[in-house]
Amino acid sequence: MNEYEQRLSAETQIALQNSFAQIRLARATELAQWGRLLEAEAVLAQNGELPRKASELDLLARIAARQGHFDEARLRWNAAIKIEPGNEIYRQCLQNLTPAKRIVRLIVNSQDTLLNIWVWTTIAFSVAVLVYTFNH
Numbered sequence: 001m002n003e004y005e006q007r008l009s010a011e012t013q014i015a016l017q018n019s020f021a022q023i024r025l026a027r028a029t030e031l032a033q034w035g036r037l038l039e040a041e042a043v044l045a046q047n048g049e050l051p052r053k054a055s056e057l058d059l060l061a062r063i064a065a066r067q068g069h070f071d072e073a074r075l076r077w078n079a080a081i082k083i084e085p086g087n088e089i090y091r092q093c094l095q096n097l098t099p100a101k102r103i104v105r106l107i108v109n110s111q112d113t114l115l116n117i118w119v120w121t122t123i124a125f126s127v128a129v130l131v132y133t134f135n136h
């Protein structure tokens with residue numbers, strides 16, 4: 001194999017690796033969006049090893065934060081920032097991990113659940129009042 005063929009082979013291998021990495025990230029993103037977080041983690045952290053690409057670490061951090069593993073999320077975003085120091089999105093995600101912002105986000109994301117609890121509690125209380133009223 002001459003030098004040109006070796007260089008072409010190396011470039012082809014790099015292109016394939018990049019393509020597989022993009023496919024892996026797309027699949028993990030899709031799984032995470034469907035709520036299949038453990039499967040998404042498995043796609044990204046093959047053989048238990050963390051990925052070397054910042055975008056994959058970012059997705060792992062988002063998955064960890066979604067699961068309530070905030071220390072792990074912080075570690076993943078810090079690792080992503082080391083790879084891409086100028087990425088403001090990763091820095092913003094780290095800032096959003098502060099407890100006060102997490103509580104606000106939790107309340108905003110749980111509004112439907114809180115409303116359902118409030119409605120069913122009100123209904124249960126109303127039924128209890130009616131039963132008590134008719135029995136006494």
